[in-house]
Amino acid sequence: MRRCLLVLIALLTAVRAGDACSFDNDMLNSKLAINGNMVPYPIFSIFVMPNKTFTVEFDNKSHTGNFQFHHANGEALKTSSNLPIVSGVVGKAPIMAPKKSGHYVLKTTNAQSGETATLNVFVMTSLEKVDKTGKLNGYTIGKYPDKPLKDNPIYLPPSGLIEVSPEQTDVRLSPNFTLGQFLSKQQQGFPKYVHLRAGLLLKLEKILHTLNDEGHAVEGLTIMSGYRTPFYNKAIGNVQYSRHVWGGAADFYIDQSPKDGVMDDLNKDGVVNREDAVWLANFISNMSKQGAFGPRVGGLGIYGANAAHGPFVHVDVRGTLARW
Numbered sequence: 001m002r003r004c005l006l007v008l009i010a011l012l013t014a015v016r017a018g019d020a021c022s023f024d025n026d027m028l029n030s031k032l033a034i035n036g037n038m039v040p041y042p043i044f045s046i047f048v049m050p051n052k053t054f055t056v057e058f059d060n061k062s063h064t065g066n067f068q069f070h071h072a073n074g075e076a077l078k079t080s081s082n083l084p085i086v087s088g089v090v091g092k093a094p095i096m097a098p099k100k101s102g103h104y105v106l107k108t109t110n111a112q113s114g115e116t117a118t119l120n121v122f123v124m125t126s127l128e129k130v131d132k133t134g135k136l137n138g139y140t141i142g143k144y145p146d147k148p149l150k151d152n153p154i155y156l157p158p159s160g161l162i163e164v165s166p167e168q169t170d171v172r173l174s175p176n177f178t179l180g181q182f183l184s185k186q187q188q189g190f191p192k193y194v195h196l197r198a199g200l201l202l203k204l205e206k207i208l209h210t211l212n213d214e215g216h217a218v219e220g221l222t223i224m225s226g227y228r229t230p231f232y233n234k235a236i237g238n239v240q241y242s243r244h245v246w247g248g249a250a251d252f253y254i255d256q257s258p259k260d261g262v263m264d265d266l267n268k269d270g271v272v273n274r275e276d277a278v279w280l281a282n283f284i285s286n287m288s289k290q291g292a293f294g295p296r297v298g299g300l301g302i303y304g305a306n307a308a309h310g311p312f313v314h315v316d317v318r319g320t321l322a323r324w
Contacts, residue, residue, distance in 0.1 A: 022219055023176065023208070023212055023217075023218065023219045023220065024175035024176050025175075025209065025212065026041070026042050026175060027040050027041065027042075028040050028041065028042055028115055028117060029113060029115060030058045030059055030110055030112075030113055030115055031058070031059045032044070032056060032057070032058060032059070032108065032117055033055070033056070033057045033058075033059060034046060034054065034055070034056055034119070034198070035054050035055055035198070036055075037198050037199065037202060038059065039117075039202070041117075041174055041175050041205060042115075042116065042117045042118065042175070043117070043118050043120075043172050043174060043175050044117070044118075044119060044120070044173070044174055044198075044201070045119070045120040045121075045122060045173040045174065045196075045198065045201065046119055046120070046121045046122065046198070047122050047124060047162060047195075047196060047197075047198065048097045048121065048122070048123055048124065049097065049123070049124055049126070049159050049160050050097055050098065050099045050100065050101060050123050050124075050126075051096060051097060051098075051099050052096070052097050053094045053095060053096050053097070054094075054095055054097065055094055055095065056095060056108060056119070058108075058110045058112075058115075070104060070105060070106075071102065071103070071104060071105075097121065097123050098123055100123065101123045101124060101125045101160075101163060102122075102123055102163070103120065103121070103122055103123075103168060103171065104120075104121040104122075104123065105118065105119070105120060105121070106118070106119040106121060107119070120171060120172070120173065122162045124159065124160030124161055124162055124163075124195075125160050125161055125162075125163050125193070126159065126160050127141075127144075127157055127158060127159060127160055127161060134230075134231060136161065136193055137163075137191055138188075138189075139188055139189075139191060139192055139193055140186065140188060140229065140231045140232075141161070141193060141229050141230065141231060142229050142230035142231030142232070142233075142234060143230055144157035144158075144230055144245070145157075145230075145240055145241065149241040154246065154248075154318060154319065155241055155246065158195045158246060158247065160195075161193040161194060161195050162179075162193065162194050162195065162196065163191050163192075163193055164179060164180075164183065164190065164191060164192045164193065164194055165190055165191055166190050168180075169183070173196070173201055174201045174202075174204075174205050175205065176204075176205060176208055176220055176221075177201060177204060177205070177220075177221075177223075179194070181223040181226060182194055182196055182223065182226030182227050182247075182250070183226065183227065184226075184227050184228050184229045184232045185225065185228075185232065186229060186231065186232040186235070193229070194226075194227045194247070195227055195246065195247035196226075196227060196247040197246070197247050197248040197317060199248065199295070199296045199317040200247065200248050200249070200250060200296075200316070200317050202296060203293055203296045203298075203315060203317055204221060204250060204252075204315070206287070206292055206293065207221070207283075207284055207287065207315070208220065208221055210283075210287055210292065211254075211283070217256070218254055218256050219256060221250075221252040221253075221254065222252055222253050222254070222255045223250055223251070223252050224251040224252060224253065224309065224312055225244060225249075225250065225251040226244070226247075226249075226250050227244060227245075227247050228242065228244040228245050229245070230245055233245050243298070243299065243316040243317075243318055244316075248298070248316050248317045248318065249298075249299070249314060249315065249316035249317075250314070250315060250316075251303070251312050251313070251314045252312060252313065252315075253277070253280070253310060253311065253312040253313070254266060254280065261310075262305075262309075262310030262311075263276050263277065263280075263310045263311045263312065264276065266279040266280055267279040272305075272310060272311065273304065273305060273311060274302065274303075274304030274305065274311050276311055277302045277303060277304065277311035277312055277313050278302055280313050281300055281301075281302045281313050284300055284313065284315060285300060285323075288300070288321075293317075295319065296317045296319075297317075297318075297319065297320065297321055298315065298316040298317045298318040298319065298320070298321070298322065299314060299315065299316040299318055299321075299322040299323070299324070300313065300314065300315055300322070300323055300324075301313065301314035301315075301323075301324045302314075302324070
């Protein structure tokens with residue numbers, strides 16, 4: 001049986017959004033399976049707790065080699081034995097995350113095809129470090145509900161949160177989305193904290209790619225609201241179990257032509273109103289009906305304009321269909 005190497009080597013700098021604002025449509029020929037999620041993009045992110053394992057493999061079941069984590073600034077992280085953290089096995093690479101929270105960068109190379117992919121690994125800070133006042137390093141998190149909604153485990157408190165410094169806000173989570181786009185809107189300084197689900201990134205990228213594939217030239221989606229801390233979610237009067245609080249939802253609109261901070265006239269009727277959000281929601285709903293999102297089905301909401309914002313849509317990855 002022919003074998004090839006999947007080699008994970010260090011990048012010396014973080015992958016950032018840079019000045020480019022055009023749509024990035026780069027795709028892998030051999031998808032990556034990251035913790036069971038099939039990822040077709042050459043840039044993606046992993047959110048993991050310290051000392052916990054995650055898996056990475058190309059979908060051609062390539063043999064996996066040795067690797068090391070590196071900090072985003074290039075500093076190597078070594079074990080006590082001064083050896084690579086883990087040796088890969090045929091088909092999968094069970095990778096143990098560093099014990100220190102932070103941002104690490106890996107580059108994967110499929111020696112069979114020569115393709116490379118960059119993985120931003122965010123080792124999270126434990127939610128247990130939130131103090132009795134609901135703060136983490138001075139940033140207000142608030143309190144997650146004691147009981148999950150209808151005993152659904154997707155509403156259990158997250159294990160940890162990603163710490164974000166000012167220079168990390170433009171780190172790419174995926175080809176067309178950056179970390180800063182998903183921060184809670186509360187007016188507090190850094191460090192900030194955020195929780196995100198990989199499935200949400202995959203769903204948003206799929207929507208953006210499909211829009212472009214079907215002739216709608218869209219450089220990006222304007223994220224109005226991504227993650228919300230329980231504190232902020234309560235402060236704005238939203239429902240306690242909003243999927244935003246668990247990092248699995250986004251409110252967004254298309255602001256392409258003209259770039260004026262509000263939804264475009266998507267249905268081409270000469271005005272910008274709720275009907276443009278309806279157009280976008282119908283586009284996403286049709287994708288869902290065709291199975292475009294796989295297990296990442298979820299809520300889809302339509303919102304009109306008010307004094308604070310223009311029309312927008314909500315999507316989430318709760319795992320069951322919901323429409324409003």
